[in-house]
Amino acid sequence: MAAAVCAAACTAGLPLAAAQSIPVPLAPDNPAVADQWVNSQIRLGEGTHGVGISLMSAPSTAPSREPIRVKVRVHNEGSEPATGLTLTPRRGPVSGSLTDARAATVAQVGEYAIAGEQVTVPSVPAGGDVEVEVTFSAEEHPTTVTRPVMVVAENAGAIVDTERWHMTVKGTGQGSAQGTSGVDELERTPAGMSVLYPITAPVDIVPGETGEAPNRPPLILESEQLAGQIAPGGRLDQLVDIYAELGAGDETCMAVDPALLDTVARMAGGYTVNDDRPAPAEKRQRLRDSWGSSDSGAGSTPGTGADDATAWLEKIQAAAKDKCVLAMPWANTDLEAVARTGNSWLMREAVERGTFTAERVLDTPITRNVVLPGAGYVTEESVAGMGWADHSQSTVPEVGMQTAWEKASRSNPSDTADRAPDGRVEGEQRSTLDDPAMPNAAGIAAPQPAETVRVLVANNTTNVNSAHSRFTDLRPGVVSVGFDYQLASILATTGPNPETTGFSDDHLRFDYTRDSEVARNTTAATAVRTLANSHVVVGESSEAPEPVLVAPPAAWEPTTARAVMETVAELFRERTSVPMSLEDYMRLPADPAQLIAGAPSLLEADPTVYSDTEVLNASQQGAFIDDLTALLGSDPAIALTQYGYTLPLRQDLLNALTVTGRRSYTGYMEAQQRTRERLNGNRDALAGLRAAINLIPPGNVYTRASESSPLLIVAENGLPLPVDASILYNGPAGAHLNTPAEFRIPARGSLTLQMTADLEDREDQTKLQLYLATPKGQPISQPVDIAVQTAGGAVQNWIIIAGASALFVLALMFQRGKRRGSRGSNGVQAVAQEG
Known part of the structure; x- marks a missing residue:
């Protein structure tokens, strides 16, 4: 069976390639990746006729020489009743390996032999389903074997769907000495x-959480899905129960x-459910701006799973105590x-932290x-x-x-930005949050x-x-x-x-x-x-x-x-x-x-x-x-x-x-x-955190009283820790700022900085771009554009502008005088002619 499947499937032209990245996520039915998800050459046509079958119950292990009865549900997704359906049990060859087992799952129906009487399915109403019992005939095996079985749904002889699974048939040999092999136990060595x-389970903490001390920040979850899983009868609750019942041995x-354990431990202390969280570095409001405001905690509801979290933690701690845990x-x-x-x-x-987190939460060695x-x-x-x-x-x-x-x-002090000793950088600067280069x-x-x-x-x-x-x-x-x-x-x-x-x-x-x-x-x-x-x-x-x-x-x-x-x-x-x-x-x-x-x-x-x-x-x-x-x-x-x-x-x-x-x-x-x-x-x-650390100039244009006058700028920090920063700048050739090499902005505070500028003599403004940067020279804030001019140059410019304006006004007055004189002379001549 395995050879037949490979002969059919391996000719489908599917690639055998190492895992590789793709430019953007692609849906499984996208032609670029579809054949990597599904081999389109196998199990053709099944489940495409509006009628499907699914196994409801079947023994995983059956004794030899006894018939096997299973229940199958036939469901009709069409708009008309489904009639004329039959179900036929089939049995494939014994699987001697997992390669055989996997091949049987995709093999042609004809490779399975008929294994019981065909059953006629009653009419299935539109959108409805019926349950049918199918019987596999008895078979005899001296040893315990595993084999594939199948139920085939047909309509007028055409296959409309199949349901496949593997099951174990116990051998007729008796006693532990024969077990599954049929030979004396002294001649067989079982493997460990x-x-x-x-x-x-997925952990849906609302993104954007930042740390606090000495206590953890309040936990905000996007939903109660995790609470449902740890509640009595939930998925995670059942998994721990089954482990305690069947899996507590050393094997x-x-x-x-560890992320799950850490989150459930926090849930036990209380949490809220919201689809958003307050900005990590909100600006402090003035009292008058907060009057009438009720945005704090808007949309939040108290979580309901704190008690279940406590109970589940106690259960998993007891199950894991002194057992193998990784x-x-x-x-x-x-x-x-x-x-x-x-x-x-x-x-x-x-890979490093999780072991210690699990050890802390479970209170057992990991x-x-x-x-x-x-x-x-x-x-x-x-x-x-x-x-x-x-x-x-x-x-x-x-x-x-x-x-x-x-x-x-300390061991990696090298700068990451191409900057001069005075903080000058060439070209446009961007923070790593906007760097388009693929990482190494x-x-x-x-x-x-x-x-x-x-x-x-x-x-x-x-x-x-x-x-x-x-x-x-x-x-x-x-x-x-x-x-x-x-x-x-x-x-x-x-x-x-x-x-x-x-x-x-x-x-x-x-x-x-x-x-x-x-x-x-x-x-x-x-x-x-x-x-x-x-x-x-x-x-x-x-x-x-x-x-x-x-x-x-x-x-x-x-x-x-x-x-x-x-x-x-x-x-x-x-x-x-x-x-x-x-x-x-x-x-x-x-x-x-x-x-x-x-x-x-x-x-x-x-x-x-x-x-x-x-x-x-x-x-x-x-x-x-x-x-x-x-x-x-x-x-x-x-x-x-x-x-x-x-x-x-x-x-x-x-x-x-x-x-x-x-x-x-x-x-x-x-x-x-x-x-x-x-x-x-x-x-x-992260963008909000970046906006919380910024430069605030008094205005977009500086007018200096003299070339030695300092430039003032405010560095603001909205974060709960002080910031050790430097200033980078970019400007025309010949322009130099003497910026502080490094300075500290207090936590949730600001600092006024002084800089001096060496600028070339020019009549227009000198435009500069300033950035807050890490001590290693990596831009961290959004750029600030400023223009610098000296008061003397500004006065000279005003004199020139005023002089030009005066000449312009005099010229206008002269032209208007000439026009008036011309109109007076013409009027005298007209009066003389009339007299």
Whole structure:
């Protein structure tokens, strides 16, 4: 079956290319990327006739020699009743591998054999549905097997839709000695199995939050969606319950999103819901201007989930206590997109802080030096930043990131602007918020880790292809640990918004919603069993079987979690697999020489990557946040630090670049819109911060009493920290301003500055452009245009103008006198002629 599918699909001309960026986000049906989402040559015509079928209930495991009964819903989307429909059960060949299983999902109907009696469907009303029971005939197997099954809906012999899934048929052998293999247990060695149990959800904090001290700023959420997920019976609440019930053994490691934990912890202290937040640096109003104003908190409503947040935290803390827990990247952010921004502080926030945040919230040790990329792979660009996940070198637990920022600032004193010693710059200046140049990913490079950083990736995403080694030495101190890419791809297709992994075989991709959630959950659970069976070593062997890591999608649903975890528990009871801790799965070979040196190598096209436009936007904002942090100064009387003030702005960017929702064919556009709105909201907040630090001239034109007269200008700071700044200027050749080298504007205050100007003698005004800049010379404020002239030159100009005006008036008077004289002479002559 697999060969037949490949023969058909591989001739479709689909590209096999490494992950690459695209200029702008493209909808999944855009011709430029459509074939990367869906192979248009498979499952042709299904679900396009207005009639569809979906599995309602079916056993995931059935005993041999007994018929299997399933319930199928037939739904009619047409405007007329659907009649003449039949349902036929079919059964495909036993799947010996996940390659077989994935191929069966897209195989032709004719490759499945009829497996039961055809059922006639009653008339289905327009817009309605009916439930029908279908029976698969009994089959006998001496051993436990997994196989694909299908229900085919036909109308007058024409196929209108299919519903496909995999299921397990238990063997007739009895006793644990035979288990799933049918041979004596002494002749079989089960493989170890470890399971990742992800817990994450979108965090919709209103963009533009800035830090406060000693307390956190008030939490403002855009909606109550997170409150619904942590409420009793909500998605996150169910996930924790299932983990406590089925996944609390050493073989299961909870992978938590630190951004989620941090937000829920803040929710427990109270929050509000609004679609906007006050400007981060609002100008202080005069009392009379505030009379009658009621804008404060307009549109805000008190959050309703504080008590549920407290209860959920207590539940997850109890479940995670003294168990294996690791932290995802912050907000499950896309590490490839972060790397492409070239911003080392964004990369550090993505992989360094989260472990300590999870440790603080859960009050239990967290596994260190492990990275779980949301995309399931890394590239050459992102590998360079993995060293920041060396938690043994981090200062975050003791002093946060402020100390690291100060150290980096001292070690990199070079200016970023091309300026003369007196602050003169050539040409138009723009802040990094407006820089159109694409960033250089090399900027995220980290030092070599003191302790090895392990990165969990799909095992087909490096150039090392060894059946006996799951490790690849990517660079000094960074090792990838592989998990089965086929299993991860199948698990990702579950839920209401199934995902397309960037490392999956692109000729096997399709719109996974063509099969119901029930069918896809059953297939996912069966895939775990199929992989476990394929890793059992039968007979004597000098090598231990290669273990299995179950890596579900980060945003999986409770129904999927239960189906997978129940299957894992059953495999352990049967000894088809044996429990293995994640630490043992990731344990590097004792002999370093056994590590195979390699590099990232993604062979498939990934349509979910962030576009150049999105990366550039995030890069601009990240660079501006760095400039803003460098501009701010510390004050012993103020508990807030520079880095602490701008930290939420960086976390906004990581949230905007999340993987969650991005890999879904049906949810991609909604996820892309969330990214756009969050980037736009964060940019607006940064523009407001930029406007809060500015220069205010007394007027647009300076008239100096003399050439030595000072020029006065006010520097204003609306931020809660002092600002250490300099002034840059641009003007005509020969014009020089003697500006202060560096000065401090007090927090939420202003400072009057004096400058002297050396200007060439000229009769007209000298026009200059001034900027506030960081101490390193990076423009931070909007430019101010001024014109300078000297009083003497201005008086001389007035004299010339007045003289010219007087001559003009005299000339007019002379001309009018001449005209009057001429009219008088003509009148005398006329009187003489009449007399």
